[in-house]
Amino acid sequence: xxxxxxxxxxxxxxxxxxxxxxxxxxxxxxxxxxxxxxxxxxxxxxxxxxxxxxxxxxxxxxxxxxxxxxxxxxxxxxxxxxxxxxxxxxxxxxxxxxxxxxxxxxxxxxxxxxxxxxxxxxxxxxxxxxxxxxxxxxxxxxxxxx
Amino acid sequence: xxxxxxxxxxxxxxxxxxxxxxxxxxxxxxxxxxxxxxxxxxxxxxxxxxxxxxxxxxxxxxxxxxxxxxxxxxxxxxxxxxxxxxxxxxxxxxxxxxxxxxxxxxxxxxxxxxxxxxxxxxxxxxxxxxxxxxxxxxxxxxxxxxxxxxxxxxxxxxxxxxxxxxxxxxxxxxxxxxxxxxxxxxxxxxxxxxxxxxxxxxxxxxxxxxxxxxxxxxxxxxxxxxxxxxxxxxxxxxxxxxxxxxxxxxxxxxxxxxxxxxxxxxxxxxxxxxxxxxxxxxxxxxxxxxxxxxxxxxxxxxxxxxxxxxxxxxxxxxxxxxxxxxxxxxxxxxxxxxxxxxxxxxxxxxxxxxxxxxxxxxxxxxxxxxxxxxxxxxxxxxxxx
Numbered sequence: 386x387x388x389x390x391x392x393x394x395x396x397x398x399x400x401x402x403x404x405x406x407x408x409x410x411x412x413x414x415x416x417x418x419x420x421x422x423x424x425x426x427x428x429x430x431x432x433x434x435x436x437x438x439x440x441x442x443x444x445x446x447x448x449x450x451x452x453x454x455x456x457x458x459x460x461x462x463x464x465x466x467x468x469x470x471x472x473x474x475x476x477x478x479x480x481x482x483x484x485x486x487x488x489x490x491x492x493x494x495x496x497x498x499x500x501x502x503x504x505x506x507x508x509x510x511x512x513x514x515x516x517x518x519x520x521x522x523x524x525x526x527x528x529x530x531x
Numbered sequence: 532x533x534x535x536x537x538x539x540x541x542x543x544x545x546x547x548x549x550x551x552x553x554x555x556x557x558x559x560x561x562x563x564x565x566x567x568x569x570x571x572x573x574x575x576x577x578x579x580x581x582x583x584x585x586x587x588x589x590x591x592x593x594x595x596x597x598x599x600x601x602x603x604x605x606x607x608x609x610x611x612x613x614x615x616x617x618x619x620x621x622x623x624x625x626x627x628x629x630x631x632x633x634x635x636x637x638x639x640x641x642x643x644x645x646x647x648x649x650x651x652x653x654x655x656x657x658x659x660x661x662x663x664x665x666x667x668x669x670x671x672x673x674x675x676x677x678x679x680x681x682x683x684x685x686x687x688x689x690x691x692x693x694x695x696x697x698x699x700x701x702x703x704x705x706x707x708x709x710x711x712x713x714x715x716x717x718x719x720x721x722x723x724x725x726x727x728x729x730x731x732x733x734x735x736x737x738x739x740x741x742x743x744x745x746x747x748x749x750x751x752x753x754x755x756x757x758x759x760x761x762x763x764x765x766x767x768x769x770x771x772x773x774x775x776x777x778x779x780x781x782x783x784x785x786x787x788x789x790x791x792x793x794x795x796x797x798x799x800x801x802x803x804x805x806x807x808x809x810x811x812x813x814x815x816x817x818x819x820x821x822x823x824x825x826x827x828x829x830x831x832x833x834x835x836x837x838x839x840x841x842x843x844x845x846x847x848x849x850x851x852x853x854x855x856x857x858x859x860x861x862x863x864x865x866x867x868x869x870x871x872x873x874x875x876x877x878x879x880x881x882x883x884x885x886x887x888x889x890x891x892x893x894x895x896x897x898x899x900x901x902x903x904x905x906x907x908x909x910x911x912x913x914x915x916x
Binding site: 430431433434439440441442446448456461469470471472473474475476477478479481482484485486487488490 | 566568570619621632634648650652657658662666667673675676678679681682706708709710713715717758759760761800802832835869871872873875915
């Protein structure tokens with residue numbers, strides 16, 4: 386292979402390293418369901434599989450309907466990095482792989498945490514993630530994201 | 532303005548509109564809901580090295596085959612945008628457990644909309660889904676999503692592996708997914724037929740102006756996947772009958788023979804490391820022999836950047852005369868940057884090294900300068916909307 390192409394690639398690699406984005410921390414995140422949901426506590430694997438479309442239901446058998454924060458929200462990136470070790474863009478790429486091949490529908494996207502709480506109480510099986518400071522009586526915590 | 536440039540501008544407009552659109556549109560009425568989505572890839576590439584003018588199939592070489600199934604070829608001379616540029620639009624109607632989905636794809640390589648997917652879908656329960664209609668044949672890990680540039684790591688899939696004449700089939704399949712302890716599992720069992728008129732793939736071998744019909748019948752296969760947080764494995768087996776008929780320039784029909792396809796892939800996403808590997812063996816002993824192909828790629832994520840290097844290899848076995856076997860290697864260096872959570876740009880350098888003993892795609896039998904000796908630089912923009 387011509388040496389000059391390897392040199393160009395190495396320069397681009399160096400630039401990539403210099404400009405690599407840092408993931409911002411946005412505080413403690415909690416995975417929640419509606420207050421009337423029969424879903425108990427979940428583990429990290431179960432949460433990851435639900436939000437990546439690898440399973441369609443909760444351990445008890447009820448159909449799961451994951452709800453995402455908006456694409457612009459730093460909570461979304463933080464959630465997927467901590468739960469699946471993937472950036473929001475990588476998660477979107479995986480969903481594109483499923484959604485354009487008939488193997489799944491991506492999570493519904495809410496405008497904000499307030500709307501997520503509204504959806505959780507109106508949709509059976511809905512599950513979302515919000516900041517600890519947004520918790521109130523309308524939701525039940527099923528997993529603490531660490 | 533040249534009609535090709537007009538279409539390219541139209542794609543840019545669609546791309547700009549898509550950037551401002553919500554990712555998924557959904558309308559619901561009386562339990563019936565409709566969803567629309569799409570994907571776009573704008574790619575331009577140039578062959579960097581020099582060589583002979585034209586090979587026996589009519590392509591200006593050195594040239595790089597980026598898409599065997601659609602005969603997408605970067606030819607020598609200037610910048611080319613057609614081989615990898617595409618626009619896909621998908622629409623679904625959903626009613627309870629039932630849905631109907633169609634996907635049309637416009638490709639720069641032929642400038643027409645093709646209906647790639649049209650299938651009905653019944654969710655039998657939370658683990659099983661039955662589908663029937665026209666779908667992609669899932670021969671490889673990325674086969675079904677090969678048109679969606681944003682969903683694949685590379686600017687184009689390694690052609691040493693992703694290089695077959697049939698990419699769709701008409702039939703039915705049963706999808707399964709579940710969680711087994713810390714592992715997620717999936718299975719797809721499928722069967723059907725495909726009759727492809729005027730195969731683009733065979734123009735690469737039989738000439739730009741040739742016409743070949745390809746038939747894969749009695750397709751039956753399955754793949755099984757198992758994954759955890761950082762590892763995913765996939766095993767595949769497919770068998771079918773295969774028959775090709777050359778209609779032009781000279782009528783020539785091959786007998787129907789049996790083929791058996793074995794595939795395996797192992798993917799790792801551990802910490803910042805990304806590893807993609809795939810292995811293929813096709814038993815075509817009833818016709819010419821067989822095919823072996825492998826790829827191994829490794830990258831390291833740096834925030835929104837992904838530099839990745841990939842090696843791919845193809846070897847053909849020809850029972851009667853091994854000196855006529857096709858053989859080539861590919862090395863690619865990729866740099867991907869995620870612009871947003873729905874779009875990326877990629878720069879990719881490919882080197883294709885011919886390893887065949889006999890001249891393959893030679894300008895004349897006497898000049899052994901194959902299509903494979905090519906260096907290609909590609910710049911692409913991908914998005915989903």
